[in-house]
Amino acid sequence: MGKDKLEAEALRGRPKKDKDKLSKSINLKLAPEDYTIVQRKALKVGLTATQYAREMTLNGGVKSRFTLEELDLIRKLSGIANNLNQLAKRANQAGFYEIENEVIPMLNWIKTILNDR
Template sequence: MEHKEDKKRNKGGRPKKGTTDKMTYRVAVKMTAADYFRLLTRAHEAGVSPSGYMRECFQNGHVKERLSKEHSEHVRKLCGMANNLNQLARKANAGGFYDTHWDCKVAVARIHELISKIGI
């Protein structure tokens, strides 16, 4: 009786993928040296493996480039500034806008500067 209960018990770990999610088929593609090096270059620029690049091209028709370290740092700073703006808004609602308007102007100027660096 106890052995049957042990078999039904969840042992943990990642659940097994379904048959539709598994990548079981391999496709060989012949290409010229120029095409191969173009594939390697584009995959490197996108920050993915060559097979991942080809898979993305097949599924979506294009490959979305990963954020560079510089851009991800700017986005992280923007998130922190958004938190500061929320705190300033709460402070303005509680005590009046006149007390916090200079802080708000400084925060908006910094956000504008970061957005221009990112290129949005």
């Protein structure tokens, strides 16, 4: 076989993983109440209990992901931003006093969303 064919055969299949496999374990026993606390904290940041424990052990903390509540708030604020941009465009075209009755309820809605947290 030629050199090119040997190199092509070497490239077949799934690429090798760069990172070492997780092959070592540390057994940790927890009281049911403590395990529930770990599960709750892990769920809050979007990890499994095992991933949460690994991050806490290796890094001393966990980088928090957005909670469902925060994602919902971001979605709502994004929608409000679109509405505000439309109102700003109309205010520039027609004048602020022409759309005042639309702006005031929008501002109250923003305050409500931000104060619900």
